[in-house]
Amino acid sequence: MAPSTEVFVLVIFLCGLPFFHAMLRDPALRGRRLFFLAYVLLTVSNVATVLEEWWAHDAFDTCEHLAIMLGAAAMLGAVVQLTAGPPRPARARPVDPA
Amino acid sequence: MHDDLIVSFNLVALAAFVAAAVVAARRRHRADIGGSAFVPLVGSLLLYAFIVSSNVVEHADITASFDPLEDIAEVVFTFMFLFFVNNWRKDRSEARFRALFVSAPLALAEVAPDGRVLEVNQILTEQLRQLFGMAVADVPTMAAWLAVAYPDPAYRAEVEAAWAERVREAFASGRPIAAEERDVTCADGTLRRFLVGGNPIGENVLVSFVDVTDRLRSQAETARLQEQLLQAQKLEAIGVLAGGVAHDFNNMLGAIIGFTELTMDELEVSHPVRPNLVEILTAAQKSATLTRQLLTFARKQKGTPTTVGVDRAVGDLLGMLRRMIGENIELAWQPGAEGGTVRMDPTQFDQIVANLCVNARDAISDVGRITVATSLTSIDATSAAVIGDAAPGEYVLISVTDTGCGMDKATKAHIFEPFFTTKAPGQGTGLGLATVYGIVKQADGRIAVYSEPGVGTTFNVFLPRHLGEVGLVSPTAPAEVPRGRGERVLVVEDDPLVARMCATMLERLGYTYVVATSPREALRLIDVDGAHLDLLLTDVIMPEMNGRELRARIAQVCPQIKHVFMSGYTADILAGDEAHADHFLRKPFAIRELGVKLRQVLDAA
Ligand SMILES: Nc1ncnc2c1ncn2[C@@H]1O[C@H](COP(=O)(O)OP(=O)(O)O)[C@@H](O)[C@H]1O
Numbered sequence: 001m002a003p004s005t006e007v008f009v010l011v012i013f014l015c016g017l018p019f020f021h022a023m024l025r026d027p028a029l030r031g032r033r034l035f036f037l038a039y040v041l042l043t044v045s046n047v048a049t050v051l052e053e054w055w056a057h058d059a060f061d062t063c064e065h066l067a068i069m070l071g072a073a074a075m076l077g078a079v080v081q082l083t084a085g086p087p088r089p090a091r092a093r094p095v096d097p098a
Numbered sequence: 099m100h101d102d103l104i105v106s107f108n109l110v111a112l113a114a115f116v117a118a119a120v121v122a123a124r125r126r127h128r129a130d131i132g133g134s135a136f137v138p139l140v141g142s143l144l145l146y147a148f149i150v151s152s153n154v155v156e157h158a159d160i161t162a163s164f165d166p167l168e169d170i171a172e173v174v175f176t177f178m179f180l181f182f183v184n185n186w187r188k189d190r191s192e193a194r195f196r197a198l199f200v201s202a203p204l205a206l207a208e209v210a211p212d213g214r215v216l217e218v219n220q221i222l223t224e225q226l227r228q229l230f231g232m233a234v235a236d237v238p239t240m241a242a243w244l245a246v247a248y249p250d251p252a253y254r255a256e257v258e259a260a261w262a263e264r265v266r267e268a269f270a271s272g273r274p275i276a277a278e279e280r281d282v283t284c285a286d287g288t289l290r291r292f293l294v295g296g297n298p299i300g301e302n303v304l305v306s307f308v309d310v311t312d313r314l315r316s317q318a319e320t321a322r323l324q325e326q327l328l329q330a331q332k333l334e335a336i337g338v339l340a341g342g343v344a345h346d347f348n349n350m351l352g353a354i355i356g357f358t359e360l361t362m363d364e365l366e367v368s369h370p371v372r373p374n375l376v377e378i379l380t381a382a383q384k385s386a387t388l389t390r391q392l393l394t395f396a397r398k399q400k401g402t403p404t405t406v407g408v409d410r411a412v413g414d415l416l417g418m419l420r421r422m423i424g425e426n427i428e429l430a431w432q433p434g435a436e437g438g439t440v441r442m443d444p445t446q447f448d449q450i451v452a453n454l455c456v457n458a459r460d461a462i463s464d465v466g467r468i469t470v471a472t473s474l475t476s477i478d479a480t481s482a483a484v485i486g487d488a489a490p491g492e493y494v495l496i497s498v499t500d501t502g503c504g505m506d507k508a509t510k511a512h513i514f515e516p517f518f519t520t521k522a523p524g525q526g527t528g529l530g531l532a533t534v535y536g537i538v539k540q541a542d543g544r545i546a547v548y549s550e551p552g553v554g555t556t557f558n559v560f561l562p563r564h565l566g567e568v569g570l571v572s573p574t575a576p577a578e579v580p581r582g583r584g585e586r587v588l589v590v591e592d593d594p595l596v597a598r599m600c601a602t603m604l605e606r607l608g609y610t611y612v613v614a615t616s617p618r619e620a621l622r623l624i625d626v627d628g629a630h631l632d633l634l635l636t637d638v639i640m641p642e643m644n645g646r647e648l649r650a651r652i653a654q655v656c657p658q659i660k661h662v663f664m665s666g667y668t669a670d671i672l673a674g675d676e677a678h679a680d681h682f683l684r685k686p687f688a689i690r691e692l693g694v695k696l697r698q699v700l701d702a703a
């Protein structure tokens with residue numbers, strides 16, 4: 001694996017963090033904490049990917065994939081929370097263009 | 099070993115991502131997210147599912163490598179996931195706006211920059227239907243709405259220009275559009291007051307309409323009732339004040355009249371001082387009339403209620419009224435209360451009609467017309483509030499209308515106050531309407547005034563209709579002054595002047611007397627001298643004890659004693675007790691009145 005592309009991916013992930021953090025402020029977004037946690041875990045996996053190239057390869061590799069697994073679990077939890085609510089109300093009737 | 103672990107991690111992750119995608123797809127309708135958020139969510143989940151599958155492949159020693167693809171996939175995932183979150187939040191605020199738009203208790207419409215009406219909420223739809231008889235489709239543009247709501251082109255142009263200006267300001271400043279009150283014309287031609295405001299959203303404008311007509315109306319109603327209450331309270335307060343002053347005044351006038359009479363009696367008819375005394379007497383008697391009017395206003399004057407047939411009583415007055423108002427003014431009489439009777443003092447009834455007619459005459463400068471009309475009416479709960487909270491029931495209405503100068507609002511606010519007059523000094527006393535007010539109030543009636551400056555005035559007097567039998571007219575007094583036969587009278591009067599005058603009068607009339615200047619002293623005298631007393635002549639309002647209580651106490655000791663109350667008030671202590679009318683002497687009284695009353699009481703069985 002070329003380390004340069006992995007560093008690039010990590011940078012992209014890190015750049016996304018503040019955007020995801022912003023969603024934490026809206027309490028009406030259901031499952032937002034788990035979505036954020038999932039994203040953080042995926043970012044962590046990318047950090048491990050970069051580090052494993054230099055030392056403790058196996059340990060960091062394990063770490064990387066463990067983080068991905070936990071991130072996937074968090075993602076599942078988030079989606080379950082997001083879709084846990086009752087069906088949402090009908091929309092306002094738009095103007096009949098006819 | 100290491101690879102096995104990694105593979106199993108990734109297999110679990112794969113299962114979780116796929117499961118998440120499936121859950122999202124199947125329960126999509128439960129989440130507050132639209133397509134724009136949903137697609138990137140599922141997309142990013144599947145993308146990561148692909149990434150972990152590639153990890154599985156890699157670590158399972160399968161030769162194929164997805165390495166470059168995997169990195170690209172990770173980057174795409176980041177963006178896609180970001181998309182999802184972003185759109186999700188947008189959907190969320192959109193949903194919130196929708197909920198508000200639909201359920202806000204406020205009429206709302208979203209209007210595009212070109213004036214197209216994009217959406218109208220439920221309340222506005224409802225109002226359009228109710229007030230304008232229109233469907234939403236009938237107002238596709240703002241211009242169509244303006245044409246309906248503001249039929250007057252000039253006003254419409256003004257509204258339109260002002261609105262455009264405020265919208266421009268709002269967009270420039272980023273603040274809400276300042277609300278403005280507008281009179282909107284409804285389908286039935288009535289005007290309703292709307293508060294029209296709004297908010298820029300994006301490039302569109304959210305217009306809000308609040309119908310404030312009812313609120314304004316009820317505010318006006320509250321203000322009117324409050325004013326009415328204040329007015330009544332003011333008159334009440336003035337009444338108490340005037341009543342108090344008039345009471346003392348009355349006592350003093352009584353003394354003046356009494357002593358003057360006594361002095362005159364002692365002088366020969368040709369005595370040079372006599373004409374002066376006659377002047378004093380007339381002046382004092384005039385003053386007594388004034389104070390009596392004040393007491394009437396303060397409702398301290400009881401009068402003797404009998405049953406008055408309204409049409410007949412007014413009819414009997416006509417001759418006098420015609421003479422009073424003169425020849426230039428036509429007097430029209432429209433009787434319409436046949437069989438209508440009221441229970442009150444007939445003199446007071448005449449006073450009402452006469453005072454109103456005199457005022458009507460004064461209001462007409464040259465020629466004109468006064469109409470006196472009567473009718474039978476009933477007041478129900480709704481109309482009661484209009485006529486100064488009258489109790490609902492049957493009433494006789496006497497209305498006096500003139501074609502005179504009328505009154506403005508400011509004058510109307512004061513006319514019932516004693517001494518309020520707009521007439522030149524010497525011409526008006528300002529007591530006419532105050533007296534009328536007092537009499538009407540005492541009779542549990544109501545009075546209402548309608549007046550238009552330059553057009554005329556109507557006074558409507560509502561008197562409770564009496565539904566009982568017709569009363570008897572009281573017999574007239576004999577011409578001779580009846581004299582005493584040496585009976586012994588106990589005079590109780592806290593005013594020494596009045597007490598002294600009574601004593602002198604009693605002596606003159608041939609009675610003997612003892613005077614007490616307080617109820618306590620009276621009780622002491624009774625203990626000593628009780629057996630020899632024939633009659634108690636007592637004031638009613640005194641410190642310590644009122645006359646009525648005193649009489650009750652004395653009656654316990656010597657039950658044979660008779661009594662006469664004297665008072666300027668016929669205040670509440672005596673009110674409602676018909677039996678006491680026979681034992682009552684109104685202050686100030688002349689010696690003859692005292693003589694008649696004493697004889698009448700003493701000779702009664
Ligand atoms: N019919 C009427 N038309 C116009 N003004 C009236 C009428 N009746 C009463 N007023 C006004 O009410 C005032 C008070 O009336 P009133 O109490 O009778 O006193 P007075 O007649 O002695 O002035 C009058 O001075 C006059 O301004």
Ligand SMILES: [Mg+2]
Nearest residue numbers: 456457530531
């Ligand atoms: Mg008058």
